[in-house]
Amino acid sequence: NFVKTITTLRAVLKVVVLFCLSLGDVKSLPILLNLKNCHSKSKVFTLCRIRNIGIMAHIDAGKTTTTERMLYYSGYIRTLGDVDDGDTVTDFMVQERERGITIQSAAVTFDWKDYRINLIDTPGHVDFTVEVERCLRVLDGAVAVFDASAGVEAQTLTVWRQADKHQIPRICFLNKMDKIRARMYLIKLNSLQLKSLLYLQLPIGEAKTFRGLVDVVTKEQIIWKPTSDLDDGKNFEQKLLLEADDPNLFQEVQDARNNLIEQVADLDDEFAELVLGEYSENLDLIPADKLQSAIRRVTLAQKAVPVLCGSALKNKGVQPLLDAVTMYLPAPNERSYEFLQWYKDDLCALAFKVLHDKCRGPLVFIRVYSGSLKPQSAVYNINKSCTERMSRLLLPFADQQIEIPSLMPGNIALTVGLKQSATGDTIVSSKASAVAAARRAGMGTRGEKRSSSNTESLLLAGVEIPDPVFFCTIEPPSTAKQQDLDNALSCLQREDPSLKVKLDPDTGQTVLCGMGELHIEIIHDRIKREYGIETYLGPLQIAYRETILNAAQATDVLDKAVGDKRHFVTAELEVRPGLGERATTKPAIEYAVGIEELPKEVKGAVENGITNSCIQGPLLGFPVQDIDVTVQSLTLHPDTSHTMLSACVSRCMQKALKKAGIQILEPLMNLEITVSEDHLSAALADLAQRRGSVQEIQSRQDNRVVVATVPLAEMMGYSTVLRSLTSGSATFTLELASYQALSSQEQSALLQRRTGLV
Numbered sequence: 170n171f172v173k174t175i176t177t178l179r180a181v182l183k184v185v186v187l188f189c190l191s192l193g194d195v196k197s198l199p200i201l202l203n204l205k206n207c208h209s210k211s212k213v214f215t216l217c218r219i220r221n222i223g224i225m226a227h228i229d230a231g232k233t234t235t236t237e238r239m240l241y242y243s244g245y246i247r248t249l250g251d252v253d254d255g256d257t258v259t260d261f262m263v264q265e266r267e268r269g270i271t272i273q274s275a276a277v278t279f280d281w282k283d284y285r286i287n288l289i290d291t292p293g294h295v296d297f298t299v300e301v302e303r304c305l306r307v308l309d310g311a312v313a314v315f316d317a318s319a320g321v322e323a324q325t326l327t328v329w330r331q332a333d334k335h336q337i338p339r340i341c342f343l344n345k346m347d348k349i350r351a352r353m354y355l356i357k358l359n360s361l362q363l364k365s366l367l368y369l370q371l372p373i374g375e376a377k378t379f380r381g382l383v384d385v386v387t388k389e390q391i392i393w394k395p396t397s398d399l400d401d402g403k404n405f406e407q408k409l410l411l412e413a414d415d416p417n418l419f420q421e422v423q424d425a426r427n428n429l430i431e432q433v434a435d436l437d438d439e440f441a442e443l444v445l446g447e448y449s450e451n452l453d454l455i456p457a458d459k460l461q462s463a464i465r466r467v468t469l470a471q472k473a474v475p476v477l478c479g480s481a482l483k484n485k486g487v488q489p490l491l492d493a494v495t496m497y498l499p500a501p502n503e504r505s506y507e508f509l510q511w512y513k514d515d516l517c518a519l520a521f522k523v524l525h526d527k528c529r530g531p532l533v534f535i536r537v538y539s540g541s542l543k544p545q546s547a548v549y550n551i552n553k554s555c556t557e558r559m560s561r562l563l564l565p566f567a568d569q570q571i572e573i574p575s576l577m578p579g580n581i582a583l584t585v586g587l588k589q590s591a592t593g594d595t596i597v598s599s600k601a602s603a604v605a606a607a608r609r610a611g612m613g614t615r616g617e618k619r620s621s622s623n624t625e626s627l628l629l630a631g632v633e634i635p636d637p638v639f640f641c642t643i644e645p646p647s648t649a650k651q652q653d654l655d656n657a658l659s660c661l662q663r664e665d666p667s668l669k670v671k672l673d674p675d676t677g678q679t680v681l682c683g684m685g686e687l688h689i690e691i692i693h694d695r696i697k698r699e700y701g702i703e704t705y706l707g708p709l710q711i712a713y714r715e716t717i718l719n720a721a722q723a724t725d726v727l728d729k730a731v732g733d734k735r736h737f738v739t740a741e742l743e744v745r746p747g748l749g750e751r752a753t754t755k756p757a758i759e760y761a762v763g764i765e766e767l768p769k770e771v772k773g774a775v776e777n778g779i780t781n782s783c784i785q786g787p788l789l790g791f792p793v794q795d796i797d798v799t800v801q802s803l804t805l806h807p808d809t810s811h812t813m814l815s816a817c818v819s820r821c822m823q824k825a826l827k828k829a830g831i832q833i834l835e836p837l838m839n840l841e842i843t844v845s846e847d848h849l850s851a852a853l854a855d856l857a858q859r860r861g862s863v864q865e866i867q868s869r870q871d872n873r874v875v876v877a878t879v880p881l882a883e884m885m886g887y888s889t890v891l892r893s894l895t896s897g898s899a900t901f902t903l904e905l906a907s908y909q910a911l912s913s914q915e916q917s918a919l920l921q922r923r924t925g926l927v
């Protein structure tokens with residue numbers, strides 16, 4: 170009876186839970202059910218059948234729509250979500266659904282045919298570039314999505330360069346082939362600095378009549394056929410294209426295939442041998458699988474990028490894209506990671522993203538490179554030098570997860586229980602394993618000794634976070650809420666390393682620093698919705714920089730007795746302007762002849778003092794950039810503490826900087842506006858009033874693209890102005906180019922504004 174009651178209670182509870190879920194979020198129910206079904210097969214995938222890929226592109230190219238279709242065709246969701254209706258799986262944050270944009274990358278794991286695909290949908294807006302970068306760090310391949318009617322857009326170039334930096338093999342997907350101006354040959358090789366684009370498909374029909382494509386490799390045509398009640402793209406006909414079907418298209422495909430063969434033969438010696446030998450008489454006879462293998466080799470070697478096409482929104486082309494992902498993008502074991510040799514079969518994993526869950530605490534996304542992870546195990550975080558306990562392992566499916574018993578190399582998953590780990594941390598099994606790896610890394614491959622910085626770079630694999638360009642004060646509704654706000658900000662900072670939070674030393678106010686207006690707006694909104702704190706933001710301000718105009722010297726003496734100890738330091742420093750090439754706020758430090766051999770700890774304290782005084786410049790408290798410092802002389806009493814030494818050096822630096830004359834630098838932005846011919850002159854006139862300087866005006870289909878530089882200070886609220894000037898038809902991207910000096914009038918006007926004299 171007892172067992173029966175328990176069973177009945179469990180069944181009732183399950184129904185209630187599912188009912189509540191369906192009330193809260195109608196979409197959660199089918200996904201959750203499907204997810205369990207799909208993964209319950211718990212197939213084991215060998216390394217060669219795993220693909221870790223990212224979807225990257227300019228804003229609105231169709232990444233989320235394409236991802237949604239991938240999940241649908243692989244059977245993970247039963248209904249197709251739409252970005253415009255705010256119900257896609259990967260854009261699950263409230264702000265994403267309301268705005269129709271991706272803000273944070275979302276990871277989903279699904280199976281396509283016999284492959285396990287770990288996919289990350291990344292944001293396209295320039296304010297969230299760091300989010301893209303940290304995902305690219307752990308991916309083996311990427312699909313670059315293009316709006317086929319727009320070609321290569323500004324943010325595409327940025328993410329393309331990021332993928333280049335991480336040497337990630339790619340496939341291009343020309344989306345939106347259903348649009349009137351969509352063209353297959355829009356991507357320009359030189360704009361992407363590419364050697365070769367391999368067109369693997371040709372569209373059948375154009376714009377509204379776009380109904381299918383021809384696979385140039387197999388010469389098969391794929392035509393999507395809506396069933397009587399549904400046009401979800403599941404129903405298509407695939408058959409060999411015959412001359413009788415369409416003689417023109419047949420000839421086009423024939424030419425495209427010959428062209429493709431020639432291109433691949435140029436890039437791959439093995440394939441060239443086939444072309445020149447066995448099949449030299451008739452290229453038509455080259456088997457599709459030989460051509461596919463050669464395309465795979467040149468794609469993995471990053472000598473070429475395959476190009477496919479389709480329309481995600483109209484449900485065409487996504488299944489062949491998935492086939493291409495499995496066919497042409499690398500498996501984890503086909504990527505070479507130098508650090509793997511130091512770990513051998515020991516665990517080596519990288520934490521690349523943190524999410525805060527109200528109930529479970531921080532959820533850390535991990536990519537395992539070698540060894541394996543099991544729940545309820547201890548791991549060692551090299552960056553934080555601490556051992557942490559991981560309680561559970563979860564397979565991600567956007568905002569839902571399912572528990573898994575282990576994580577094998579080459580895979581991505583979420584961990585529960587890691588409290589210290591943050592983005593960019595290297596996770597290994599134990600301290601002993603880290604020491605062993607460090608020992609192996611200390612020796613080069615041929616046994617030669619490596620430098621310690623080299624060793625470090627082998628163990629740590631972080632992401633470069635650019636300095637924020639905007640900041641504003643943030644205040645809680647009452648001082649009683651300050652602690653809650655601090656907690657919320659520290660959770661958000663762990664999730665988003667591009668968000669910086671600091672305390673204004675003069676006013677004691679909390680200051681938020683972010684990558685753009687949208688970034689700060691989203692953070693403000695998240696504090697309200699996720700943490701229930703209604704905060705007040707001060708006006709958005711520009712993060713200027715300071716630098717020096719002349720060389721200057723200063724001396725300082727510190728003589729203090731604390732208890733029975735005497736702290737005595739005399740320091741003499743020289744500061745000089747750098748060559749203007751380093752936008753870094755880390756000064757270049759050298760020591761005068763005779764004091765180069767100072768003990769390591771003393772040098773550390775001196776350099777601390779110098780670096781600290783560069784964090785807040787003497788004029789307006791902005792970071793000081795591009796300066797060289799020479800420590801001319803240093804004397805100190807043996808009892809002097811390092812803190813006192815740093816304080817004295819810091820004071821001396823401040824004196825020297827003041828003497829050297831301060832120049833304020835402002836962020837100069839690269840601006841790209843895509844605008845119709847009709848509104849071009851209005852956009853240009855407005856730009857001229859913003860101290861903008863136009864570099865060139867390109868034509869992109871029927872639109873004009875204005876490439877310009879403009880000071881960030883002039884771009885506050887630009888999106889609203891541009892929208893009203895162009896009736897909402899123009900789009901723009903803004904990205905930091907450099908820091909430029911303000912004129913003396915601008916500098917004194919800024920000083921007056923900041924010191925409240927006007």
Ligand SMILES: Nc1nc2c(ncn2[C@@H]2O[C@H](COP(=O)(O)OP(=O)(O)OP(=O)(O)O)[C@@H](O)[C@H]2O)c(=O)[nH]1
Pocket residue numbers: 226227228229230231232233234235252253269270271272291292293294344345346347348479480481482483
């Ligand atoms: N005509 C047409 N529109 C599409 C297609 N794919 C996506 N869209 C539309 O383009 C807009 C942007 O789509 P998303 O999927 O959100 O694009 P995204 O690249 O994920 O956008 P972000 O993540 O915000 O950068 C939406 O209005 C989609 O409906 C397509 O194949 N054809």
